[in-house]
Amino acid sequence: xxxxxxxxxxxxxxxxxxxxxxxxxxxxxxxxxxxxxxxxxxxxxxxxxxxxxxxxxxxxxxxxxxxxxxxxxxxxxxxxxxxxxxxxxxxxxxxxxxxxxxxxxxxxxxxxxxxxxxxxxxxxxxxxxxxxxxxxxxxxxxxxxxxxxxxxxxxxxxxxxxxxxxxxxxxxxxxxxxxxxxxxxxxxxxxxxxxxxxxxxxxxxxxxxxxxxxxxxxxxxxxxxxxxxxxxxxxxxxxxxxxxxxxxxxxxxxxxxxxxxxxxxxxxxxxxxxxxxxxxxxxxxxxxxxxxxxxxxxxxxxxxxxxxxxxxxxxxxxxxxxxxxxxxxxxxxxxxxxxxxxxxxxxxxxxxxxxxxxxxxxxxxxxxxxxxxxxxxxxxxxxxxxxxxxxxxxxxxxxxxxxxxxxxxxxxxxxxxxxxxxxxxxxxxxxxxxxxxxxxxxx
Amino acid sequence: xxxxxxxxxxxxxxxxxxxxxxxxxxxxxxxxxxxxxxxxxxxxxxxxxxxxxxxxxxxxxxxxxxxxxxxxxxxxxxxxxxxxxxxxxxxxxxxxxxxxxxxxxxxxxxxxxxxxxxxxxxxxxxxxxxxxxxxxxxxxxxxxxxxxxxxxxxxxxxxxxxxxxxxxxxxxxxxxxxxxxxxxxxxxxxxxxxxxxxxxxxxxxxxxxxxxxxxxxxxxxxxxxxxxxxxxxxxxxxxxxxxxxxxxxxxxxxxxxxxxxxxxxxxxxxxxxxxxxxxxxxxxxxxxxxxxxxxxxxxxxxxxxxxxxxxxxxxxxxxxxxxxxxxxxxxxxxxxxxxxxxxxxxxxxxxxxxxxxxxxxxxxxxxxxxxxxxxxxxxxxxxxxxxxxxxxxxxxxxxxxxxxxxxx
Numbered sequence: 001x002x003x004x005x006x007x008x009x010x011x012x013x014x015x016x017x018x019x020x021x022x023x024x025x026x027x028x029x030x031x032x033x034x035x036x037x038x039x040x041x042x043x044x045x046x047x048x049x050x051x052x053x054x055x056x057x058x059x060x061x062x063x064x065x066x067x068x069x070x071x072x073x074x075x076x077x078x079x080x081x082x083x084x085x086x087x088x089x090x091x092x093x094x095x096x097x098x099x100x101x102x103x104x105x106x107x108x109x110x111x112x113x114x115x116x117x118x119x120x121x122x123x124x125x126x127x128x129x130x131x132x133x134x135x136x137x138x139x140x141x142x143x144x145x146x147x148x149x150x151x152x153x154x155x156x157x158x159x160x161x162x163x164x165x166x167x168x169x170x171x172x173x174x175x176x177x178x179x180x181x182x183x184x185x186x187x188x189x190x191x192x193x194x195x196x197x198x199x200x201x202x203x204x205x206x207x208x209x210x211x212x213x214x215x216x217x218x219x220x221x222x223x224x225x226x227x228x229x230x231x232x233x234x235x236x237x238x239x240x241x242x243x244x245x246x247x248x249x250x251x252x253x254x255x256x257x258x259x260x261x262x263x264x265x266x267x268x269x270x271x272x273x274x275x276x277x278x279x280x281x282x283x284x285x286x287x288x289x290x291x292x293x294x295x296x297x298x299x300x301x302x303x304x305x306x307x308x309x310x311x312x313x314x315x316x317x318x319x320x321x322x323x324x325x326x327x328x329x330x331x332x333x334x335x336x337x338x339x340x341x342x343x344x345x346x347x348x349x350x351x352x353x354x355x356x357x358x359x360x361x362x363x364x365x366x367x368x369x370x371x372x373x374x375x376x377x378x379x380x381x382x383x384x385x386x387x388x389x390x391x392x393x394x395x396x397x398x399x400x401x402x403x404x405x406x407x408x409x410x411x412x413x414x415x416x417x418x419x420x421x422x423x424x425x426x427x428x429x430x431x432x433x434x435x436x437x438x439x440x441x442x443x
Numbered sequence: 444x445x446x447x448x449x450x451x452x453x454x455x456x457x458x459x460x461x462x463x464x465x466x467x468x469x470x471x472x473x474x475x476x477x478x479x480x481x482x483x484x485x486x487x488x489x490x491x492x493x494x495x496x497x498x499x500x501x502x503x504x505x506x507x508x509x510x511x512x513x514x515x516x517x518x519x520x521x522x523x524x525x526x527x528x529x530x531x532x533x534x535x536x537x538x539x540x541x542x543x544x545x546x547x548x549x550x551x552x553x554x555x556x557x558x559x560x561x562x563x564x565x566x567x568x569x570x571x572x573x574x575x576x577x578x579x580x581x582x583x584x585x586x587x588x589x590x591x592x593x594x595x596x597x598x599x600x601x602x603x604x605x606x607x608x609x610x611x612x613x614x615x616x617x618x619x620x621x622x623x624x625x626x627x628x629x630x631x632x633x634x635x636x637x638x639x640x641x642x643x644x645x646x647x648x649x650x651x652x653x654x655x656x657x658x659x660x661x662x663x664x665x666x667x668x669x670x671x672x673x674x675x676x677x678x679x680x681x682x683x684x685x686x687x688x689x690x691x692x693x694x695x696x697x698x699x700x701x702x703x704x705x706x707x708x709x710x711x712x713x714x715x716x717x718x719x720x721x722x723x724x725x726x727x728x729x730x731x732x733x734x735x736x737x738x739x740x741x742x743x744x745x746x747x748x749x750x751x752x753x754x755x756x757x758x759x760x761x762x763x764x765x766x767x768x769x770x771x772x773x774x775x776x777x778x779x780x781x782x783x784x785x786x787x788x789x790x791x792x793x794x795x796x797x798x799x800x801x802x803x804x805x806x807x808x809x810x811x812x813x814x815x816x817x818x819x820x821x822x823x824x825x826x827x828x829x830x831x832x833x834x835x836x837x838x839x840x841x842x843x844x845x846x847x848x849x850x851x
Contacts, residue, residue, distance in 0.1 A: 005548075073524060076524065085550075099784055106789050117803045121802060125812070160849070166780070174849035177850060331460050366621050
């Protein structure tokens with residue numbers, strides 16, 4: 001096992017989530033915005049309305065300096081944080097999907113070339129050339145979504161891949177199409193809010209209201225379609241995920257679902273009232289507020305997607321604590337749970353003090369801390385407060401001494417959202433001894 | 444009792460799924476994309492430094508150059524970031540045990556690296572914004588900050604790379620007596636000649652960048668001849684002397700390597716060094732007319748970067764061999780479908796990329812707005828290719844989903 005990075009209170013998983021939430025807005029905006037832009041530019045050219053170009057230039061600058069740069073930095077950031085939080089999981093993904101990511105990278109190159117060419121050639125090249133570059137950007141950016149959705153969907157529902165190990169069987173999985181449709185609708189909705197914000201900084205008048213009204217209509221349609229796609233998406237989830245959400249097995253998941261729905265409804269009302277019906281009322285600051293609402297909704301949606309995957313980090317294949325869950329014959333991969341239960345996790349732990357390998361009674365808890373981090377630390381903090389703190393959770397169940405904790409560890413796999421305890425008897429004893437030291441005295 | 448040593452560890456940590464294609468291909472792509480990435484990193488580091496120098500120097504030509512470089516560096520940095528994705532991906536495919544070990548033990552630094560790069564970009568951007576209007580100049584303070592942030596990022600990534608080479612020290616870095624360091628704050632590994640070998644070329648490569656800048660903008664009415672001449676000569680001078688310094692540092696680095704590597708007689712090293720010498724000769728010849736020689740110098744500089752990157756990779760494989768690791772005995776699960784998907788996209792992508800490049804080239808070179816569509820045919824092909832890509836992939840997807848019953 002790789003060295004474990006312990007983040008006090010938060011867990012390293014939350015660091016990924018934090019970076020990912022900064023990634024959502026710029027990345028979806030950078031993919032969606034140019035569709036609206038190409039539409040307005042088409043109008044400007046075909047109806048011969050040069051006044052629309054002022055809007056376009058403003059619209060694209062922020063996309064360039066904020067969305068594109070922050071989007072690519074946080075994208076790399078998700079990777080780096082996943083690397084340090086769940087190295088074996090990202091390794092598993094990369095060793096199966098490297099060509100998918102490499103293909104997506106080709107589209108990144110196309111995006112960066114076209115977005116700079118687009119921005120710096122405003123008014124310097126014939127309109128048709130300019131619009132074509134914008135369209136290539138729009139397609140290229142959407143293609144990066146077409147690709148990454150395959151990998152995200154694979155983590156949620158691996159389907160046939162478990163039998164065949166084939167790239168495309170995992171890529172075009174059962175949540176792929178609904179998720180792609182849903183994300184596409186989401187990106188258009190984000191782009192529409194952004195268009196309203198930018199248009200609201202134009203001079204009051206016909207052009208401003210016209211653009212706001214169009215953006216409102218785009219956004220409203222996108223959200224209406226999004227509602228349909230969301231139903232499809234939720235329906236397509238694997239059964240274990242549905243149970244976790246709808247049978248209240250992990251209550252926060254349902255809350256996230258409600259937040260996502262609430263945000264979408266609020267933004268839809270906004271599109272209708274401030275976009276379609278009364279564009280005169282739209283202003284920049286309220287638009288920004290609505291952007292944040294939408295962002296909260298999307299964040300909740302992504303949280304839901306991450307949360308309902310448990311106990312897996314890669315559906316059916318790898319558990320959240322980075323242990324391979326089962327054999328994958330097509331690739332000659334062996335499941336690791338039984339191996340670790342028989343031979344011990346320490347057989348793969350280089351970063352473990354040699355003196356502790358015999359599990360001496362007097363240092364049992366020290367040895368147990370490392371095992372516990374590897375087995376539980378991806379999802380639980382060991383501190384008293386924070387993300388799913390183990391001391392409190394164990395105390396709540398009335399587990400206070402090492403023996404009862406050891407029994408609990410034996411039964412861990414019976415929870416629908418937790419992986420089985422994958423370590424041998426000595427290691428379990430040590431883990432239980434360590435966990436017992438965490439329980440606050442006198443409770 | 445379980446005992447495991449580092450030799451067993453690097454074998455055990457290899458990804459159980461194996462590689463989806465032959466390791467040589469990943470290695471080649473990794474080196475190629477790394478060389479591209481590092482070229483843009485060099486542009487940025489040299490560009491920021493020169494922009495700072497130009498801002499402080501008081502010479503109006505240098506000041507103008509400073510503004511141009513600040514703007515170019517924001518673009519170059521964002522390109523460098525995007526280019527980084529590919530080598531980052533491929534190194535994880537073939538050197539995963541090394542990459543993940545170093546990164547997790549230095550997790551905090553890996554996160555700090557991201558913050559440093561972000562800070563460098565926005566400091567640079569703020570400087571550029573400050574000087575966007577002709578009458579005003581950016582605050583050099585932002586450049587100092589940008590340089591500091593870039594320096595920190597460079598230092599971190601250098602250390603992370605060194606850590607990967609020092610597998611025999613890993614255990615001692617993390618296990619301290621009876622305790623295990625899980626704080627992610629380890630940062631070991633520093634080699635002065637090695638890091639200099641990355642910094643000095645920044646000036647050589649940026650010098651050549653200036654030559655190309657002069658070559659490209661010469662003849663535009665808003666670029667006076669003496670300014671173009673200034674940029675070209677400065678560039679030629681910088682490229683030449685930085686390359687000389689680079690050769691000296693290279694020798695130093697070579698001496699500092701473990702002698703049993705016999706790196707001096709390593710074919711990759713010899714190819715890289717030869718190419719460096721050819722570049723040096725070319726730069727000497729370019730002294731008389733740096734503009735004329737600019738494209739050739741840039742081409743040769745890239746060849747040198749590429750070969751030197753391969754030499755660096757050869758060195759890495761020597762370090763890996765010390766713990767019994769070779770990328771060439773990695774388990775294989777060849778997946779032709781996805782390999783073809785990538786290769787086809789890559790080749791098609793080059794065609795698509797050519798279009799904005801050609802348009803930008805013509806638009807920037809002309810004084811007045813273009814009235815004719817540049818490369819219209821290429822544009823139509825490029826646009827069609829993106830749509831064809833989607834149609835083919837979606838068609839394949841629908842077919843597979845129907846076959847597997849995963850469509851609805």
